[in-house]
Amino acid sequence: MNRPIRRPGGRSADVRRRVLDAVVTQLVDHGYDGLSIDTVAASCGVHRTTVYRRWRDVGGLLADVLAEAAGDDWRPADTGTLDGDLAALNREVFAALTGDPPITTALIAASFRSARAAEALRAFWADRYDRCAVIVARAAGRSEIPAGTDARRLLVAATAPLYHELVLLRTGPDEGLADRAAADTAVAARAGAFVTGVVSPG
Amino acid sequence: MNRPIRRPGGRSADVRRRVLDAVVTQLVDHGYDGLSIDTVAASCGVHRTTVYRRWRDVGGLLADVLAEAAGDDWRPADTGTLDGDLAALNREVFAALTGDPPITTALIAASFRSARAAEALRAFWADRYDRCAVIVARAAGRSEIPAGTDARRLLVAATAPLYHELVLLRTGPDEGLADRAAADTAVAARAGAFVTGVVSPG
Numbered sequence: 001m002n003r004p005i006r007r008p009g010g011r012s013a014d015v016r017r018r019v020l021d022a023v024v025t026q027l028v029d030h031g032y033d034g035l036s037i038d039t040v041a042a043s044c045g046v047h048r049t050t051v052y053r054r055w056r057d058v059g060g061l062l063a064d065v066l067a068e069a070a071g072d073d074w075r076p077a078d079t080g081t082l083d084g085d086l087a088a089l090n091r092e093v094f095a096a097l098t099g100d101p102p103i104t105t106a107l108i109a110a111s112f113r114s115a116r117a118a119e120a121l122r123a124f125w126a127d128r129y130d131r132c133a134v135i136v137a138r139a140a141g142r143s144e145i146p147a148g149t150d151a152r153r154l155l156v157a158a159t160a161p162l163y164h165e166l167v168l169l170r171t172g173p174d175e176g177l178a179d180r181a182a183a184d185t186a187v188a189a190r191a192g193a194f195v196t197g198v199v200s201p202g
Numbered sequence: 203m204n205r206p207i208r209r210p211g212g213r214s215a216d217v218r219r220r221v222l223d224a225v226v227t228q229l230v231d232h233g234y235d236g237l238s239i240d241t242v243a244a245s246c247g248v249h250r251t252t253v254y255r256r257w258r259d260v261g262g263l264l265a266d267v268l269a270e271a272a273g274d275d276w277r278p279a280d281t282g283t284l285d286g287d288l289a290a291l292n293r294e295v296f297a298a299l300t301g302d303p304p305i306t307t308a309l310i311a312a313s314f315r316s317a318r319a320a321e322a323l324r325a326f327w328a329d330r331y332d333r334c335a336v337i338v339a340r341a342a343g344r345s346e347i348p349a350g351t352d353a354r355r356l357l358v359a360a361t362a363p364l365y366h367e368l369v370l371l372r373t374g375p376d377e378g379l380a381d382r383a384a385a386d387t388a389v390a391a392r393a394g395a396f397v398t399g400v401v402s403p404g
Contacts, residue, residue, distance in 0.1 A: 108314075108370065109314040111370075112310075112311040112314050118372060121370075122371060122372050122373075125370075125371055126371075153363075153382065153386070156363050156366055156367065156371075157359065157363055157383075157386060159366070160362035160363045160365070160366035160367075161355075161358050161359060161362045163362070163365070163366050163370055164358055164361070164362035164365050164366065165358065165362075167370070168310065168313075168323075168327075168365055168369070169324060169327055169328075169358075170320060170324050171324075180355065181359075183395070184355070184359060184390055184395035184396055185390070185395075187390055187393050187394060187395040188386055188387070188389055188390030188393065188395055190393070191389050191390065191392070191393035192389060193385070193386035193387075193389040193390055194386055
């Protein structure tokens with residue numbers, strides 16, 4: 001067993017970068033079944049003991065891929081209208097779900113194999129929806145939509161049709177999908193859907 | 203190699219029933235990795251040659267589970283209002299996605315492993331959404347919603363938040379989720395969302 005010397009931060013960050021890039025490449029190219037400490041270590045030239053000590057197993061590697069993705073400074077676009085903000089958000093989701101290489105769909109597929117990946121993906125999305133709450137606050141501030149509109153409920157309504165169509169129903173990518181779901185949700189919000197504690201009029 | 207004698211219809215249907223029940227049990231109890239022609243044959247007492255000849259592989263078994271499920275005479279409830287019809291539908295989806303044993307979520311997970319299962323699940327859902335189009339036609343007939351409302355777009359808006367929250371985001375089951383998503387979608391439809399070819403007012 002090697003007894004690795006402690007590395008300075010830059011070297012450690014570089015190792016993490018190489019390992020996580022290798023995880024994504026292996027996952028996209030060979031699927032979850034092609035992922036292992038050994039294949040990742042071999043493909044990025046980092047000693048398997050280093051990978052094992054820091055990430056332990058495939059679940060740890062996948063969780064760190066998502067933790068790193070969550071560590072960015074992404075913020076939703078501020079276009080000046082609810083329609084515009086939701087359309088911009090949905091176009092980003094659409095691009096992620098139809099991207100090549102299909103990193104996002106590969107991570108979603110992996111979340112059905114690894115409880116740690118599932119938990120990391122849940123945390124990633126929770127943080128993304130939290131960051132998007134400002135879209136709803138801005139729209140309420142402009143009186144586009146009623147005060148008391150539930151941000152997460154609105155944001156899930158806008159984005160869920162994309163995940164449903166592209167990931168579960170596996171319909172072919174339809175260019176208008178992102179904008180339609182955004183516009184439909186904006187109509188709903190202006191009409192008073194998504195308001196907490198209010199039962200809609202029948 | 204056995205040369206099986208051709209069985210009458212009743213016996214053949216009985217074999218199919220036993221095999222498909224065993225597929226579902228194996229899938230729920232042991233996951234996709236626990237599924238094989240051998241484990242299924244052994245668990246239901248049907249000769250493995252019979253299973254192999256009729257279903258060929260795990261993909262064929264899963265596709266037939268979904269084909270059999272699609273062969274029922276299910277129709278959406280007719281409650282007299284769009285809100286009621288969507289709430290009834292969403293409660294059925296919610297029950298399926300939170301059911302114990304978790305058959306639906308196990309089939310969704312399997313669809314990420316097997317292209318045949320993915321295609322069968324896609325066909326199953328396409329048929330279900332087709333059957334539900336009558337909900338939208340009835341609402342338009344009662345002038346609850348505009349003529350030209352796109353049935354699939356409305357139905358996906360109503361149901362997608364349930365799949366997103368329960369299957370992908372893996373939030374805990376929230377009793378109000380089904381009714382809220384139904385009511386939000388009915389508000390949207392009455393306000394003119396989901397109308398084909400119309401860009402919503404900004």
